Amino acid sequence: MKLTGKTVLIVGGAGFLGSHLAEGFLGQGASVRVFDVFSSGSRANLASIEKEIEFIRGDANCYDQVRKAAKGVDVIIHTAFPMPLCDRSLENQHVATGIVGLFNCLRSAYEENAFFVYSSSISVYGIQEYTPIDEKHPVHPLLLYGATKLAGEYYCDVMYRNYDLPLVILRFSDLYGPRCARLSAPLAFLLNCLQDEPIIIKGGGKQVRTYTYIKDAVDATILAVCSEKARGEVINVAGDESISIYDLANLAQDVTGKSPGLIILDDSEDIRQYRIDNRKAKQLLNFYPQVKMSEGLKLTWDWLQENYSYYL
Structure with a gap:
């Protein structure tokens, strides 16, 4: 997929990853639409590009709002999860955003025939059984956050296999920046x-x-959207x-x-x-952390x- 002239909807686009993705996709010639409820994101994160993007304030847990925001888009990227508000308590797991919000985005992508990117996490692996950890490593999350992300992966897998929704699952490894x-x-x-x-x-x-600088994470996401080889794949995104x-x-x-x-x-x-294995990203996406x-x-x-x- 060539990005010039395409419209990309970033759900959770005012957050850390989302705002950097907005900058990255703009740089590739795409039109960017940001959808965010500001639970942990900030409009200040988008200050440098605010005049170049379309911004919609809304809640991913509301299907009607997501569906309206997704109208006419070519790509939907789901990054909506308030990580800064999440801890190990049972009270602060934000399961609705992680599951209901995700499903609303998947459904909207299906109805728009849009390519879908799910931002998952290496937290799905849990305690390592071997290293480096590749995509075939067993998934036994240690944290509830990882369980939520893994549940989201299962939703994506069903949508890909049974509904022919084109998508990719990216397991990001400890982003910073x-x-x-x-x-x-x-x-x-x-x-x-x-x-x-x-x-x-x-x-x-x-x-x-295995920490991953945010610019490398953005580059990997752009490559995943543009690569036919990424369709239906689960890919670790990690530094070297x-x-x-x-x-x-x-x-x-x-x-x-x-x-x-x-x-x-x-x-x-x-x-x-x-210790995260990023060889699949190198092979399929030609992604090499910089x-x-x-x-x-x-x-x-x-x-x-x-x-x-x-x-x-």
């Missing part, structure tokens, strides 16, 4: 450095993550580098030139070793120094 409202380790550690406060390491520090949380904390200090020190909490050990961890941290650090109020 400017405008990331969720305080995952990269942002939290950079904020510690900015505030000259000790970096708090939970889970022992030996746990491993895996790093322990302890090493990430030290790298944050190196990148920022700050030395606030580390505090390793003596709490329950995190045994997750999320931003190394040190570079991504530096770009995020530069942005953070100018936008500290974002987290106040």
Whole structure:
């Protein structure tokens, strides 16, 4: 699919991933329509492109609103999930947005004959049974968030197999970068450095993550929309580098030139070793991550120094 002249609807487009996707697809010549309810997203995330996009305020849980927003589009990208509001409590799981909202988007894509992108997560895998974790790895989510994402994948699979809805499922691996409202380790550690406060390491520090800079995630999504080989596939989207949380904390200090020190909490050990295999994305999409961890941290650090109020 060539994007020039196409209309792309980004559901959750005022959030972290969604707003960067809006910028990316605009850069490819597509018309961009953003649909968001502002539960965790912000219109400020779209400030640089606000005059170039169509914006619709609405709730993905309302089918009529989604259907109206989807009228005439060629691509629907589902990114709607308020990650910054989600924790491990039973009260803050946002299942309706993750399932009902997704189904409304799938149904609308089917009725518009639009290509569909589901932004899933490597959280569907749970505790690793082997590494690197490829797309054939068993899925046994550890967190309810991962269970919600996995349920969404099943909906997508049925829509693809039984309703011939063209789609792709992208399992994003620990995204980070400017405008990331969720305080995952990269942002939290950079904020510690900015505030000259000790970096708090939970889970022992030996746990491993494969972080993915937001620009690489956007590039992978664009490639997935444009590639016929991606149809019906489940694809890991991950950076090339895996790093322990302890090493990430030290790298944050190196990148920022700050030395606030580390505090390793003596709490329950995190045994997750999320070394994510991205070879399928390379083979099917010709996706090769461009931003190394040190570079991504530096770009995020530069942005953070100018936008500290974002987290106040």
